[in-house]
Amino acid sequence: MDRRRTIVGLLYLAVAGLMAITVDPTDPIAADSLARLFVVIVALLLAVLYLFDPLGILERHPLH
Secondary structure, X not given: OOHHHHHHHHHHHHHXXXXXXXXXXXXXXXXXXXXXXXXXXXXXXXXHHHXXXXXOHXXXXXXX
């Protein structure tokens, strides 16, 4: 695995962790809570993509 991909994946995990801390569990229907949950989910998906590359996307299109 490329060192740059590992660093980017860990950064996305850090973003997901920080955003997960700010989610208010007492009001899950609020727009800001839904937006934060969306950011957490997207950051986790990107972290999985960069760390594990399950579909081989990054192997076909390397980082510049």
